[in-house]
Amino acid sequence: MHDELVIDAVVRNLPKVMAFIEGYLKQTDCGAKARMQICVAVEEIFVNIATYAYKGRSGSVEMRIEFTQDPAVMITFADYGAPFDPLEEKDPDVTLPASERRIGGLGIYMAKKSMDCMEYDYRDGKNILTLKKKL
Amino acid sequence: MLNISKSVEGGKCTFQLEGRLDTVTAPEFEKELKDSLDGVTELVMDFQDLEYISSAGLRVLLSAQKVMTRQGSMKVIHVNETVMEVFEVTGFSDILTIE
Numbered sequence: 725m726h727d728e729l730v731i732d733a734v735v736r737n738l739p740k741v742m743a744f745i746e747g748y749l750k751q752t753d754c755g756a757k758a759r760m761q762i763c764v765a766v767e768e769i770f771v772n773i774a775t776y777a778y779k780g781r782s783g784s785v786e787m788r789i790e791f792t793q794d795p796a797v798m799i800t801f802a803d804y805g806a807p808f809d810p811l812e813e814k815d816p817d818v819t820l821p822a823s824e825r826r827i828g829g830l831g832i833y834m835a836k837k838s839m840d841c842m843e844y845d846y847r848d849g850k851n852i853l854t855l856k857k858k859l
Numbered sequence: 860m861l862n863i864s865k866s867v868e869g870g871k872c873t874f875q876l877e878g879r880l881d882t883v884t885a886p887e888f889e890k891e892l893k894d895s896l897d898g899v900t901e902l903v904m905d906f907q908d909l910e911y912i913s914s915a916g917l918r919v920l921l922s923a924q925k926v927m928t929r930q931g932s933m934k935v936i937h938v939n940e941t942v943m944e945v946f947e948v949t950g951f952s953d954i955l956t957i958e
Binding site for chain 2: 735736738739742756757760761763764767768771818819820821822823825830831833834837838
């Protein structure tokens with residue numbers, strides 16, 4: 725069983741993206757904590773693509789969500805924007821006090837931390853990011 | 860969706876949030892905070908009915924914390940387990956006063 729969504733990469737589409745993910749997760753026996761973690765990761769990745777991938781041009785994101793035998797939920801994002809490997813981003817220092825923390829830079833870190841596995845590939849002119857969350 | 864309610868008592872300001880603090884709703888809360896913090900010495904955020912928070916929400920909390928460190932205190936109360944998990948992963952559990 726899998727679902728797919730192709731949507732314009734704009735931040736205002738976030739509610740549609742979340743409805744797509746949550747609609748799928750409702751059909752699985754995914755607990756509240758895992759659901760929240762998956763939603764956080766999806767929001768951070770989608771918003772990142774919508775904000776940076778197309779640099780002012782319009783473009784789309786192709787998403788696919790599926791349930792695997794592990795059991796796990798696997799989510800794939802594909803976009804045709806500038807090549808960008810989020811796994812190469814340096815993690816923020818989460819031990820700094822408030823006065824020294826930068827505003828921002830947390831999104832990708834949160835996505836990494838809330839999923840069990842993230843893989844990046846650049847193929848056929850596409851950024852392809854795969855996230856996996858064990859249930 | 861996010862519902863924000865605010866009560867003010869002298870220098871104490873309490874916000875109750877209900878729903879989701881995400882990329883779409885965080886700017887609304889940020890604006891509300893910005894308009895409210897003048898003269899506030901005690902800021903309380905009641906997260907009893909907050910179901911979800913993403914990095915956009917954390918950014919708003921961090922900037923509020925920075926303001927309140929200068930002019931008084933801030934605490935976050937009634938945090939549910941899933942929101943707490945986000946605070947722990949990001950180190951916000953050390954930055955914020957959570958009760």
